[in-house]
Amino acid sequence: MSMQQKASLRKAVIDGFWSGILALIIFGPISGLVLKGYTVQNELMRPLLIALVVAVGRFLISYLIQTEKGRYYLGKLIGKRDAGVTVASLTKSKYQYLVIPVLVLAGLSLPLVLGKYWLTVVILALIYVLLGLGLNIVVGLAGMLDLGYVAFYAVGAYTLAMGAQYFDMGFWTMLPVAALGAALFGAMLGFPVLRMHGDYLAIVTLGFGEIIRLVLNNLLEITGGPNGASAPSPTLFGLEFTRRAKQGGIPFHEYFDIAYSPSYKYIFIYLILFAVVCLMILFVTRLKQMPMGRAWEALREDEIACRSLGINHVTVKLSAFMMGAMVGGIAGVFFATYQGFINPSSFTFFESALILAIVVLGGLGSTVGVIVAALVLTILPEVLRDFAEYRVLMFGVAMVLMMVWKPRGLIRIKRKAYDIGEPAS
Amino acid sequence: MDIYILGQQLLNGLTLGSIYGLIAIGYTMVYGIIGMINFAHGDIYMISAYLTAIILSLIFSLGITSLPVVLLVTLFLAMAITGAYGWAIERVAYRPLRGSTRLAPLISAIGMSLVLQSYVQISQGARNQGVPILIDGVVRLGGEEQFVQITYIQILIVIASFIGMAALTYIILKTSLGRQCRATQQDRKMAAILGINTNRIISTVFVIGSSMAALAGVLVTLNYGSFDFFIGFVIGIKAFTAAVLGGIGSLPGAMLGGIVLGMAEGLFSGFVSSDYKDVFAFALLVLVLIFRPSGLLGKPEIEKV
Numbered sequence: 176m177s178m179q180q181k182a183s184l185r186k187a188v189i190d191g192f193w194s195g196i197l198a199l200i201i202f203g204p205i206s207g208l209v210l211k212g213y214t215v216q217n218e219l220m221r222p223l224l225i226a227l228v229v230a231v232g233r234f235l236i237s238y239l240i241q242t243e244k245g246r247y248y249l250g251k252l253i254g255k256r257d258a259g260v261t262v263a264s265l266t267k268s269k270y271q272y273l274v275i276p277v278l279v280l281a282g283l284s285l286p287l288v289l290g291k292y293w294l295t296v297v298i299l300a301l302i303y304v305l306l307g308l309g310l311n312i313v314v315g316l317a318g319m320l321d322l323g324y325v326a327f328y329a330v331g332a333y334t335l336a337m338g339a340q341y342f343d344m345g346f347w348t349m350l351p352v353a354a355l356g357a358a359l360f361g362a363m364l365g366f367p368v369l370r371m372h373g374d375y376l377a378i379v380t381l382g383f384g385e386i387i388r389l390v391l392n393n394l395l396e397i398t399g400g401p402n403g404a405s406a407p408s409p410t411l412f413g414l415e416f417t418r419r420a421k422q423g424g425i426p427f428h429e430y431f432d433i434a435y436s437p438s439y440k441y442i443f444i445y446l447i448l449f450a451v452v453c454l455m456i457l458f459v460t461r462l463k464q465m466p467m468g469r470a471w472e473a474l475r476e477d478e479i480a481c482r483s484l485g486i487n488h489v490t491v492k493l494s495a496f497m498m499g500a501m502v503g504g505i506a507g508v509f510f511a512t513y514q515g516f517i518n519p520s521s522f523t524f525f526e527s528a529l530i531l532a533i534v535v536l537g538g539l540g541s542t543v544g545v546i547v548a549a550l551v552l553t554i555l556p557e558v559l560r561d562f563a564e565y566r567v568l569m570f571g572v573a574m575v576l577m578m579v580w581k582p583r584g585l586i587r588i589k590r591k592a593y594d595i596g597e598p599a600s
Numbered sequence: 601m602d603i604y605i606l607g608q609q610l611l612n613g614l615t616l617g618s619i620y621g622l623i624a625i626g627y628t629m630v631y632g633i634i635g636m637i638n639f640a641h642g643d644i645y646m647i648s649a650y651l652t653a654i655i656l657s658l659i660f661s662l663g664i665t666s667l668p669v670v671l672l673v674t675l676f677l678a679m680a681i682t683g684a685y686g687w688a689i690e691r692v693a694y695r696p697l698r699g700s701t702r703l704a705p706l707i708s709a710i711g712m713s714l715v716l717q718s719y720v721q722i723s724q725g726a727r728n729q730g731v732p733i734l735i736d737g738v739v740r741l742g743g744e745e746q747f748v749q750i751t752y753i754q755i756l757i758v759i760a761s762f763i764g765m766a767a768l769t770y771i772i773l774k775t776s777l778g779r780q781c782r783a784t785q786q787d788r789k790m791a792a793i794l795g796i797n798t799n800r801i802i803s804t805v806f807v808i809g810s811s812m813a814a815l816a817g818v819l820v821t822l823n824y825g826s827f828d829f830f831i832g833f834v835i836g837i838k839a840f841t842a843a844v845l846g847g848i849g850s851l852p853g854a855m856l857g858g859i860v861l862g863m864a865e866g867l868f869s870g871f872v873s874s875d876y877k878d879v880f881a882f883a884l885l886v887l888v889l890i891f892r893p894s895g896l897l898g899k900p901e902i903e904k905v
Contacts, residue, residue: 200684205647206723208654213732215657221723320703322710367890374637374706378840379889382882385837389879524833528710535707567718574711578704579696 187238195230202226282449291438294445298513300553301448302506307533307545308455309502314531315540316468317495318475320377322527323384326364327357327500329391329522331507336404336517337397346409350508357504358497365496369489384527392519403518406511408440409447441513448509455502459542462498471495472540525567532570535577607741607748609870610863615754615823617862618761622816623839624846624854625768626686626809632849633785633805634698639709640689642836643716644810648682648817649827650720653731667734678818679811686810687803695799713832720829730826757819764815765855768808772851781805785849834878838865841885847895856896 199222207222208215286294306328313321334353338344344352368379391398398404462468470491474481482488511517533552537544556566623645630638655674664670693712697705735756740747772778783791784801792798821827838861846857861881869877888895 197684197688200681201688204651204654204681205720208658209724210650210653210657210729213657213730214661215654218723314703318703320706368886371889371893372702374702375889375893377706378637378837378844379886381837382886386879386882386886389876389882393875393879525714528714531707531710539703564722565718567714568722571711571714571716571718575693575708575715578700578708578711579693582700582704 183241184238187234187241190237191230191234194233195226198226198229199223279453282453283446285449286438286442286445291441294438294441295513296554296557298441298445298448298509300550301445301452302510302513303530303533303553304452304546304549305448305455305502305506305509306530307537307549308452308459308542309499309506310530311534311537311540311542311545312459312462312471312495312502313499314534315538315545316463316475317471317492319492319495320374321380321496321499322377322524322531323364323380323382323387324499324503324530325522325524325527326380326384326387327361327503328507328510328526329387329519330357330360330500331504332406332511332517332521333391333398333404333507334504335508335511336406339407340404346407346508346512350505353504353508354501357507358501360504361497361500362493365493365500369492369496381524381527384522384524388519388522391522399518401518401520403516405516406514408512408515409443444509444513451505451509455505456542456546463542467491467494529570532574535574602746604742604746604748605870606867609866611748611750611754613863613866614859615757615862616866617842617859618758619816619820619858620835620839620842620862621855621858622761622764622812623835624843624858625765625812625851627840627843628846628848628850628854629781629805629809631843633781633788633802634694634705635702636694636705637709637840638694638806638809639706639836640693640712640716641809641813642832642834642839643713644682644685644689644832645813645817645835645839646827646829646832647685647716647720648678648810648814649821649831650724650729650829651678651681651814652818652821653729653827656731656734670734675815675818679814682814682817683807683811686806690803690806695802717829717832724829726829728826728828731821733825734822751823753819753823757823760815760819764812768812769851771808777801777804837885838881841881841888844885844893845888845895847897850895850897853895853897860896 202222202225203219206225207217207219209218210216285297289297306324309327310321310324313319313324331353334356335346335349338349338352364380364383368376371379392400394400463472470481470486471494474486474488474491478488481491510521514521529552533548534545536552537546537548552570556563562569623641626641626644627638630636630641652674655677656670659670659673664673689712693708694705697708735751735753737752739750739752739755741750742748772781780791780796780801781804783794783796784798788798791801839858842857842861843854844857845861846853846855861884864884865877865881868880872880
């Protein structure tokens with residue numbers, strides 16, 4: 176027997192009215208009265224508009240939630256915490272094996288199509304893919320909220336710059352050094368903080384991240400402080416991508432006897448980066464199915480149960496932390512070489528929050544989701560230049576809405592299915 | 601060691617520490633009652649600084665110049681509107697996440713912090729804003745050459761913080777509302793069974809915490825006279841450090857932690873290096889969390905299955 180009530184218009188109007196009033200109180204002063212020196216400028220139409228939108232929205236929700244159809248559709252949109260796991264189907268579609276080769280080929284041929292500007296945008300997007308993949312290991316798989324991830328990014332970038340400046344090392348020597356250095360750094364930071372639970376860990380890592388940035392900023396004699404430091408470009412077997420090589424070297428374009436173009440350098444960086452990202456995706460996908468990856472996810476779900484089952488939580492967590500740090504360090508090297516110049520202002524907390532937004536929007540733990548989110552969040556602002564002002568606002572709104580509506584991310588994680596054959600009877 | 605410099609730094613530290621203490625109250629009460637770090641709390645403080653400037657300019661345009669009236673009206677309005685912010689944020693970003701995973705409210709709070717910062721930046725512009733100097737004048741202790749200088753506004757900060765904290769302590773310890781808060785903090789389910797509207801209590805806690813941040817915001821704005829949309833971040837982390845230092849969840853701990861942190865920072869920047877005073881505060885946060893996560897006055901947290 177259903178208690179079918181008639182939708183009450185009156186209640187909805189009252190709800191909408193009060194929400195509007197409240198929105199007016201909240202948004203009124205800040206967005207309605209703009210400070211000009213010691214006086215304010217009247218912009219009260221803006222909060223009125225916001226309040227109107229809020230009131231109408233609240234009215235609609237309040238009205239629709241009372242009808243059966245509305246409840247059904249709203250329920251679909253807000254998809255209540257769909258817990259549990261989905262398993263990929265065993266039967267593969269006919270063309271599935273084609274997907275990855277086609278994507279790789281498309282990725283490799285991208286520099287042929289894009290101009291220099293868009294190539295740099297895509298390089299930056301790929302750097303964020305790398306960062307997202309790295310942070311995803313720590314936050315998504317191992318469940319440790321790291322708010323100072325940018326520290327490892329900075330360590331990677333500064334390792335390249337400092338190595339070039341003081342030891343005259345090139346890109347290729349510093350790449351593994353930076354990866355190792357960042358991983359060691361991760362171990363150093365990770366070891367003392369692993370005993371803590373979720374939110375304390377988040378704050379401590381945030382503190383570490385800020386300390387690193389402030390130290391880089393204040394060590395004027397070594398890092399150049401806010402003036403930054405320059406970072407070398409990669410070379411192809413010793414061939415440089417500059418118009419004129421340093422003493423004794425031969426530039427790339429002269430060796431192959433082609434006209435000089437400044438985009439060769441970016442094409443080369445793109446190709447290396449693309450290869451590294453592909454390797455990293457492979458690495459992470461495999462890792463997830465190995466005992467180590469499974470231990471990470473198990474530890475994320477229930478630490479006490481894992482410890483009672485004999486998993487060493489310190490080594491498991493430390494491995495995730497170091498792995499994430501290593502990926503962050505590699506991303507930092509690419510960032511430094513792509514910019515040619517770094518300073519501490521590239522490594523603020525906002526950067527950590529942005530990487531976290533990528534991981535959260537992609538769905539904690541989902542590799543495909545993180546890649547898509549990184550590409551969307553870095554390329555979309557370039558396309559929508561006019562709305563650049565609202566970029567951060569949108570990130571924030573998206574983070575809140577994702578947590579409220581779809582805490583498992585936009586793309587559901589699918590677990591690999593295994594065929595163990597017919598059970599012997 | 602110069603006794604006058606020492607005295608001056610301790611005094612500056614006390615002023616700064618009272619501010620940290622006021623903001624730390626918001627962190628500690630929210631953590632005590634729902635076990636989450638309200639990452640957006642620093643930005644609530646930032647909002648209150650903007651509100652102070654806006655309200656002040658409105659009052660002056662009305663032609664009111666009597667200082668006590670101006671101060672009281674500004675304080676009241678700023679605290680009320682900032683309290684509304686606290687209420688709204690809890691309602692929108694945290695309440696739907698009750699009973700979710702532990703990371704979800706924290707991520708939502710970081711999102712909210714970004715929203716507030718960028719909202720203020722878009723609507724008020726990215727440049728520095730300021731308020732005129734309302735209260736000047738100093739008291740000097742000591743000789744002609746060397747002295748400890750106390751500005752009137754520093755005295756006001758210490759007294760106002762003290763009154764704010766005393767009022768809050770009274771509310772929490774003596775009134776029915778305070779009893780309900782304490783009950784909810786101890787055991788939310790049991791409190792709900794006994795007829796306490798726990799959701800309303802949690803909202804109240806957010807409102808109280810935000811108003812205390814607004815009190816700090818008004819005082820600091822009157823003191824420094826200049827602010828921008830990013831001020832909430834660093835002071836937020838420092839106030840959180842104060843809350844942790846005193847023992848998170850404990851109200852007297854927040855005040856004590858604030859004053860200890862303020863004085864330690866004052867001494868550090870006076871005698872060691874003022875470039876590294878933020879590094880010092882963050883390092884202190886890390887060390888306290890590693891070696892004594894329960895803080896000075898807090899109870900150790902027991903891991904529950």
